[in-house]
Amino acid sequence: MISLNIEKTFGFISKESVFGYEAQVKAAQEALENGTGKGNDFLGWLHLPSSITAEHLADLKATAQVLRDNCEVVVVAGIGGSYLGTRAVVEALSNSFTWLQKEKTAPTIIYAGHNIGEDYLYELTTFLKDKKFGVLNISKSGTTTETALAFRLLKKQCEEQRGKEMARKVIVAITDAKKGAARVTADKEGYKSFIIPDNVGGRFSVLTPVGLLPIAVAGFDIEQLVAGAADMEKACGKDVPFAQNQAAIYAATRNELYKSGKKIEILVNYNPKLHYVSEWWKQLYGESEGKDNKGIFPAAVDFSTDLHSMGQWIQEGERIIFETVISVEKVNHTLEVPADEANLDGLNFLAGKRVDEVNKMAELGTQLAHVDGGVPNIRLVVPELNEYNIGQLLYFFEIACGISGYILDVNPFNQPGVEAYKKNMFALLDKPGYEEDSKAIRARL
Numbered sequence: 001m002i003s004l005n006i007e008k009t010f011g012f013i014s015k016e017s018v019f020g021y022e023a024q025v026k027a028a029q030e031a032l033e034n035g036t037g038k039g040n041d042f043l044g045w046l047h048l049p050s051s052i053t054a055e056h057l058a059d060l061k062a063t064a065q066v067l068r069d070n071c072e073v074v075v076v077a078g079i080g081g082s083y084l085g086t087r088a089v090v091e092a093l094s095n096s097f098t099w100l101q102k103e104k105t106a107p108t109i110i111y112a113g114h115n116i117g118e119d120y121l122y123e124l125t126t127f128l129k130d131k132k133f134g135v136l137n138i139s140k141s142g143t144t145t146e147t148a149l150a151f152r153l154l155k156k157q158c159e160e161q162r163g164k165e166m167a168r169k170v171i172v173a174i175t176d177a178k179k180g181a182a183r184v185t186a187d188k189e190g191y192k193s194f195i196i197p198d199n200v201g202g203r204f205s206v207l208t209p210v211g212l213l214p215i216a217v218a219g220f221d222i223e224q225l226v227a228g229a230a231d232m233e234k235a236c237g238k239d240v241p242f243a244q245n246q247a248a249i250y251a252a253t254r255n256e257l258y259k260s261g262k263k264i265e266i267l268v269n270y271n272p273k274l275h276y277v278s279e280w281w282k283q284l285y286g287e288s289e290g291k292d293n294k295g296i297f298p299a300a301v302d303f304s305t306d307l308h309s310m311g312q313w314i315q316e317g318e319r320i321i322f323e324t325v326i327s328v329e330k331v332n333h334t335l336e337v338p339a340d341e342a343n344l345d346g347l348n349f350l351a352g353k354r355v356d357e358v359n360k361m362a363e364l365g366t367q368l369a370h371v372d373g374g375v376p377n378i379r380l381v382v383p384e385l386n387e388y389n390i391g392q393l394l395y396f397f398e399i400a401c402g403i404s405g406y407i408l409d410v411n412p413f414n415q416p417g418v419e420a421y422k423k424n425m426f427a428l429l430d431k432p433g434y435e436e437d438s439k440a441i442r443a444r445l
């Protein structure tokens with residue numbers, strides 16, 4: 001199991017103050033369980049891991065196999081919660097260089113619909129020109145501009161390149177059961193489709209087909225992913241006492257740190273494969289807690305890389321931060337530092353040591369330096385990177401987020417703030433129905 005250690009926060013907050021949250025955590029857990037809290041129509045994720053059936057997984061795997069049999073490349077078209085979970089899991093589990101290798105055991109997964117970069121889309125469509133590609137069109141609302149725009153380009157190209165019949169086979173929609181353009185198109189074109197449940201918001205949807213299908217296409221074991229999440233669901237259930245409930249302790253600790261003036265939480269990894277786990281986590285916590293003029297700002301760094309950029313700020317900048325480190329206990333490969341007769345770089349003192357030992361000492365040294373510099377440190381130990389442990393990690397952060405949001409007294413399941421930019425963008429683009437807004441916004445330019 002993954003394990004949490006908050007001891008290096010105790011110079012800043014006390015153990016008693018963390019345990020003082022027990023009643024608030026209990027209330028939050030009951031509100032989640034009984035559906036009596038804010039945003040209670042979006043609690044479908046709560047018992048999702050334990051309710052996923054073998055039939056559902058088999059259906060996902062069968063569809064994944066069709067894509068695996070017919071595609072060299074699969075484009076995941078989605079934004080926010082409709083792509084970050086996939087990318088987090090796929091990148092955590094993939095060989096860092098697979099996409100550059102000629103011999104492949106699974107389609108290469110690439111991403112679109114998460115930006116409006118003309119150069120990005122031009123380069124993507126050019127790259128796909130001689131490729132047998134498929135598309136997963138992922139959008140809960142089915143109307144998100146970034147995703148719809150990319151899908152429009154990809155659908156046309158796929159049909160032209162691969163023919164209508166093959167396109168129908170290798171384009172799959174993951175969207176609402178009834179509403180939205182993605183649903184209408186899927187039904188009209190006869191695409192295989194999967195439903196995103198109404199009661200699961202985008203950022204909590206990685207264990208729905210939103211994440212499970214592309215992760216299966218990439219060749220990873222979705223049964224193990226779900227099993228890990230289901231075990232964490234049990235381990236962090238509402239009847240597990242506070243002292244043993246790691247999600248409860250994490251939620252309480254970060255709220256106490258926030259109360260003590262630590263306004264920014266930096267998620268830290270020492271394994272570059274975890275970069276997108278941090279991106280997923282930033283959306284989960286940022287969209288869930290950043291509202292009503294409150295909420296911890298979720299930031300992330302990759303160490304030791306960013307010790308050479310952000311390390312200075314973290315060590316000596318304004319003391320409003322704390323760190324949560326995801327530490328991977330055992331790496332998947334072995335590589336020793338070689339001896340070198342000339343020793344021009346002076347590194348012979350490391351000869352024969354594992355590279356991971358050097359990394360672990362960087363981690364330990366940084367933890368102590370940052371604590372000395374006034375940065376409380378929470379540590380989450382993941383035994384190794386595999387589907388089961390990543391499943392645990394995903395659910396751990398989800399349930400802790402639900403609890404933490406309720407402690408903060410916000411609705412962790414809405415995101416009203418993301419509409420403001422869309423309204424202005426549509427007004428500036430003269431979208432039908434936005435005539436009055438267009439006039440008003442132009443008057444301000």
Ligand code: PA5
Pocket residue numbers: 079080081082138139140141142143144147201202203204287415
């Ligand atoms: O968490 C959320 O609900 C959002 O960030 C969405 O994930 C994001 O906006 C994508 O929305 P959709 O899946 O409707 O295209």
